[in-house]
Amino acid sequence: MFWDYDRDSYPDMLFxxxxxxxxxxxxxxPSRLLRGTSQGYRDVSGEAGIDxxxxxxxxxxxxxxxxxxxxxxxxTGFGGLxxxxxxx
Numbered sequence: 001m002f003w004d005y006d007r008d009s010y011p012d013m014l015f016x017x018x019x020x021x022x023x024x025x026x027x028x029x030p031s032r033l034l035r036g037t038s039q040g041y042r043d044v045s046g047e048a049g050i051d052x053x054x055x056x057x058x059x060x061x062x063x064x065x066x067x068x069x070x071x072x073x074x075x076t077g078f079g080g081l082x083x084x085x086x087x088x
Contacts, residue, residue: 003062003071005084010036014084016075019056028056031075033084048084055079 005012013036017029031050034041045051057077065072066085073084 001060001062001073003073004036005033005071005073006035007070008036010038012036013041014060014073014075016057016060016077018058019078026056026078028053028077028079031057031082050075050082050084054082057082 001014002011003014004010005014013034015032015034017031019026019028021027030045030053032043032045033048033050035044055077056079057075060073060075062071062073064070065074065083070085075082075084
């Protein structure tokens with residue numbers, strides 16, 4: 001998904017990573033957030049807190065949930081949800 005996560009006029013990319021079935025168990029994979037810059041893209045997944053596997057992700061959506069002017073992202077998945085709010 002493309003959107004401007006940090007409102008710097010450069011598009012950012014979010015990749016829900018999905019997962020795999022191993023030994024009859026569902027295992028999630030870490031999602032990735034790439035921040036667009038004038039130099040290209042930089043992986044900021046760790047800074048955003050999505051480099052830790054929480055669930056098997058399926059998709060994502062963007063909207064300003066808390067009405068603060070910053071777009072919030074939601075990663076959906078089997079076993080839970082992960083919210084991304086404005087960068088700190």
